[in-house]
Amino acid sequence: MENKATSTKEVIYLKIAKLLEKQIKSNVLRVGEKLPSIREVSRKRGVSISTAQAAYWELERKKLIFSKPKSGYFVNNWNKHKHRLPETSNPNLETIDKQKSDLLINIYDTIADKNIVQFSLGIPSPDYLPIAKLNKSVVRATRELKNCGVEYENIEGNALLRRHIAKWAINYNLNVNENDVITTTGCINAVAYCLMAVAKSGDVVAVESPAYYGILQLCQSLGLKILELPTNPATGIDLEALEMVLKNYKIKACILISNMNNPLGYSMPDENKKTVVELITKYSVPLIEDDIYGELYFESKRPDTCKTYDTEGMVMLCNSFSKTLAPGYRVGWIIPGKFREKILKLKSINTISVTALTHQAVADFLDSERYENHLRKLRNALHANSLLFQKTISEHFPADIKLSQPKGGFFLWLELHEGINTLEIYYEAIKHNISITPGKMFTLQDQFSNCMRLSYGLNWEERTEKSLIFLGQIITKQYNRLKN
Amino acid sequence: MENKATSTKEVIYLKIAKLLEKQIKSNVLRVGEKLPSIREVSRKRGVSISTAQAAYWELERKKLIFSKPKSGYFVNNWNKHKHRLPETSNPNLETIDKQKSDLLINIYDTIADKNIVQFSLGIPSPDYLPIAKLNKSVVRATRELKNCGVEYENIEGNALLRRHIAKWAINYNLNVNENDVITTTGCINAVAYCLMAVAKSGDVVAVESPAYYGILQLCQSLGLKILELPTNPATGIDLEALEMVLKNYKIKACILISNMNNPLGYSMPDENKKTVVELITKYSVPLIEDDIYGELYFESKRPDTCKTYDTEGMVMLCNSFSKTLAPGYRVGWIIPGKFREKILKLKSINTISVTALTHQAVADFLDSERYENHLRKLRNALHANSLLFQKTISEHFPADIKLSQPKGGFFLWLELHEGINTLEIYYEAIKHNISITPGKMFTLQDQFSNCMRLSYGLNWEERTEKSLIFLGQIITKQYNRLKN
Incomplete structure (x- = not known):
């Protein structure tokens, strides 16, 4: 009897899986689309939770669907043509x-x-942004800020915002407090201050290859020379090349987008991040880490940053809310390590203050579960x-x-x-x-x-x-x- | 009879003047305070308008009060000690x-x-700022902007704001349109882009002496060398020294605060402005004009700018609303003359976009008589x-x-x-x-x-x-x- 019951159950879960597979293959369920929850399948089909779960496991085994923590199951790119990855880049080391x-x-x-x-x-498309909630945060910001945000902020930036950024850093295993955070007018402004803090016209900085054109342009506008490093589309810059360059060239800074790289999309493995930090520390070359896509991971957990492994304060971590909340609000920040004083001075000279209102609005938005x-x-x-x-x-x-x-x-x-x-x-x-x-x-x-x-x-x-x-x-x- | 009536009237107006003089001298009416209007004096004292007017003329003649167009009469600094002006500065021309x-x-x-x-x-003290009205403009801005201001602006900046800035330029006799205006994150950011557009590390720029420390610091942070010019506390930079310097030094830009100068408070006479523009044009040296105090004149009319006399596009005019509306909103602009393309490029590289929301809020505020x-x-x-x-x-x-x-x-x-x-x-x-x-x-x-x-x-x-x-x-x- 038990065997028969099990085998019936098997048949049922396979039947359900088959049905869903048909829907997937005929694009009724679209690639990337969320599937009904297991509870829902169980209720609608009149089967047990475990049967529904078994059906989903079957589909997952076939790579037709995948699961995401706290989100459920999604249709995979089931008919994907196995395109090869691009080759590791091979720029001249000049x-x-x-x-x-x-x-x-x-x-x-x-x-x-x-x-x-x-x-x-x-x-991100504006359709993906929490516009109505942000509007409410803007109105609250006019109420919360002394004199409604018409005044300059203090030089480090909005205290509530910096506290939230520090709290949030625990997600990438970085232990900092609000005094370790300086706000900026978006991320590129953050990178600019970091560059100005450690390099001057004529100096050389090392970047990935391909490198985000915004960083190339910024370096050029600061009169910096650029050295491009061989970069693997799955793991990031070549570590041997990096060490060779740090050893033999007079490099004033490295700039990396270590997570969800722009343009290659890789996240550097944690081991590599550790090694990068060891190397730049050994050769006393500051690292500017642009982590602007850090929260937009597709896998189950937030990847660490290089900054996570930085014990000497050699890494300046740059970020913003431009990719996740509101590009037009211009809310960015730096966790500047040992370059804090220099960067504060550069901020006070070059912009005096950021926009108080939108920075408070983002701080307000972060002040709840909304952001997660x-x-x-x-x-x-x-x-x-x-x-x-x-x-x-x-x-x-x-x-x-x-x-x-x-x-x-x-x-x-x-x-x-x-x-x-x-x-x-x-x-x-x-x-x-x-x-x-x-x-x-x-x-x-x-x-x-x-x-x-x-x-x-x-x-x-x-x-x-x-x-x-x-x-x-x-x-x-x-x-x-x-x-x- | 007529004589007698006249003489009585005389007596009356002198009596009123005497009374007000007593109030002024005993600080009942405080220096800088606004006097009752002529109409009010006439009504309260039961005298004719012309008698009240005569009383005020008498006080004005005695320099106890002064008048301002569309504003009325104010108590003058009647007991002022005649401090001498500071001397013309005499910096080394190095x-x-x-x-x-x-x-x-x-x-x-x-x-x-x-x-x-x-x-x-x-x-300005926040007490002087129209905070409640600006808050309303912020709320309207969230409604007016497509996607409520969460998106990047186009690269030139908010079109309505640029149109208002162009309209407003007629007050200093400058005829421009919205395409001649580029918005920035406040005025120092505007000056930074102008400097980056025409000078690079190691170049020399000429400034007033004393010069606003923010400009000195900015130049230093860009690696520029500074040449200070002799400056008169009533008329501004010495024109002969300027010509000598333009002729004999390799200057990449001049920076002047020509109106209500920081720190000296002078406005350069229009004739001098004309001469400055002729000189810098003759020697092909761009002028960066910081006009941030331009609207805060105490005399009867808005002074012209050097830009007013610029026929060749050699003057980059920088300004913001930080001194008049809301420092914390970070709304500035440049009228860049022939350097437009370079400055647009620098803006796109260094900040991508300004804060859409506060820029629209200021545009909204300007969209009425409120600003005047x-x-x-x-x-x-x-x-x-x-x-x-x-x-x-x-x-x-x-x-x-x-x-x-x-x-x-x-x-x-x-x-x-x-x-x-x-x-x-x-x-x-x-x-x-x-x-x-x-x-x-x-x-x-x-x-x-x-x-x-x-x-x-x-x-x-x-x-x-x-x-x-x-x-x-x-x-x-x-x-x-x-x-x-």
């Missing part, structure tokens, strides 16, 4: 200070143009988008492209056939109101001209899907031209 | 790049400390304060000090006996919770150690008066020590 502004497309020219499908901007709940939804939405993008790319882009596998954040990095120039693709796509970011923007050297970065931060809707498919057609045309 | 940070007091350390009487900060009405009140309050400060200084400070005569803005510049070190006075005063700005902060050279700047931007109340009198006592003690 310091470069050439101005490349002519080559650069100004990505921000069209920043507010709603006619353009922005595969180029690394910002919002982040969970945002991560799920971005994760779903990333899967939908990967699926669509598999179906509509040439089969031999190489594709990154983002651990979170906003970006996919595509490496096309080496005969393809993505700057041409950019110009072709923008004619059709589609904006991409050509690979050339991520280096000062002669590389990545066949690469591009795509952002999946925008809302997945018909127009998004069609534009992505259309982009695939543009690329396919270029491939066909190559063959002829 | 380029200096030494770091003086150790010498500098960080004025912003105590920026939010309400226990300190801030004679050091050049910001507010400015009128603010100017009157600051003018009254400046007179009260001068009166109190005349009565309680040593008689031989030299004192500037501000045309507007926030500042008095005091030159004490050359044996006095105002840094010592600073340290003594701060013990008693009084903050002043020592003269040494306004130069990189060995000068102004016997000078100080006082701000009269704070509300005039018992504590203000007592603190100013106490400061006079500290200084008098130092004088007495000199004699012994």
Whole structure:
């Protein structure tokens, strides 16, 4: 009897799994979409919780679905074409200070143009942001702040905000207090102060390759020379190359985006982070760590930062709420280690005060469970988008492209056939109101001209899907031209 | 009969004038205070309008009162001791790049400390700001902005705000449109972009002497060398020295605060402004004009800017609402002339976007008569304060000090006996919770150690008066020590 009952149960759970599999394969349940909860399946199908659970385990085993803590089960990118990862980059180890502004497309020219499908901007769709709640926080901020925020803040920045940032740091195993935090006008402003604190015009800084173009431009505008390091699309900068460079070059700072890297999407393994910190400490070269995507992980837990392993105060950790709450609020911060006094001075000289009102509004928003709940939804939405993008790319882009596998954040990095120039693709796509970011923007050297970065931060809707498919057609045309 | 009537009328108006004079001399009517309107005097005294007017003319003739257009009559600083003006400065014409940070007091350390009487900060007391109306503008801004201001702005900045700034420019006889305006995070951020657009580390820039310490610090943090020009406390930089320097030194930019200068309080005569622009154009040296106090004039009309006379786009005009509306909102702008593209690029690299919400709030506030009405009140309050400060200084400070005569803005510049070190006075005063700005902060050279700047931007109340009198006592003690 027991055997029979077990076997019936087996049949039932397999039946349910089969049914869901059909729905998944026929796109009734879309890639990235959330499945009904186990409790719901149990109730609706009239089966036990354990039977429903068994059905989901079966689907998970088949890689058709995956689970996320506190969020439930989601449809996986089940038919994914196994694109290879791009190769480890191989830049020349030379310091470069050439101005490349002519080559650069100004990505921000069209920043507010709603006619353009922005595969180029690394910002979340406003649909993903808690706008109504933030509005309430703004109104409360006018009440809470002395003189309603018309006055300058003190130089370190909003105390409540700094306390929340310090509390939140425990999630990446960093133990700091509010005095270890300095607020800034967004993250790039934070990185600028860190650079100004440790390097001056003519000095050399080391970056990843590809590197976020905003950091390259910032370094150039400060007159710094740039040394690009070989970078693996799954694990980040090559540690041997880093040590060689720290040993043999006069480097004034390293700048890394160690988590959910822009543009490659990797998170550096914790072991590597530890090693990086040991190396920069050994050679007394400060590390500027840009952790702006740190909260937007797709896996089960928040990755650590390099700062987590920093015992000597050599790491300046930069971040902001621009990728998670409100880019237009301009709320960023630095955990500056031993460079605190220098950075405070630079802040007082260069901006005196940040915008008191929006900083208090964010502090107010953080003063509850709202942020964690919002982040969970945002991560799920971005994760779903990333899967939908990967699926669509598999179906509509040439089969031999190489594709990154983002651990979170906003970006996919595509490496096309080496005969393809993505700057041409950019110009072709923008004619059709589609904006991409050509690979050339991520280096000062002669590389990545066949690469591009795509952002999946925008809302997945018909127009998004069609534009992505259309982009695939543009690329396919270029491939066909190559063959002829 | 007619003669008699006239003579009676004479007697009456003289009687009224006498009465008011008594009230003024006995401080019933306080220096800077607004007098009843002529209509009010006429009604209350039961005399004709012309009689009341005659009484006021009599008082004006005696310099007991003065009139302001659209505002009425105010009590003058009637018993003012005729302090001499400070001398024209005589800096060495040498380029200096030494770091003086150790010498500098960080004025912003105590920026939010309400226990300190801030004679050091050049910001208006919150009592003078239209806080309730600004709060309403903030709420409207969340409604007016697409997605309530959580998004990045386009790169030039808020269009409505730029339009209002362009409209407003007609007041200083400048004809521009919204495309000629770029918004920034306050005025010092504007000056920073202008400097970065035309000068790089190691270059020389020319400034006034004394010069606003914020500009000196900014130049130093950008690695620039500084050349200080002889400056007259009534008319500004010496034009001959300017030409000599433009001709013989390799100057990359001049920086001037041409109106209501910080710290000297002068407005450069229009003729001088014209000549400055001719000179810098002749020698192709860009001028960065900081006009942040431009709306805070005490005389009957808004002074022109150098930019007003700029036909070749060589002047970059910088300004903000930090001195007139809300320092904490961080709303500034540049009218960049021919350097527009460079400055837009610098803005996109260094901050991407300003704070959308507060910029829209200010745009909303400007969208009515409110700003003009507010400015009128603010100017009157600051003018009254400046007179009260001068009166109190005349009565309680040593008689031989030299004192500037501000045309507007926030500042008095005091030159004490050359044996006095105002840094010592600073340290003594701060013990008693009084903050002043020592003269040494306004130069990189060995000068102004016997000078100080006082701000009269704070509300005039018992504590203000007592603190100013106490400061006079500290200084008098130092004088007495000199004699012994």
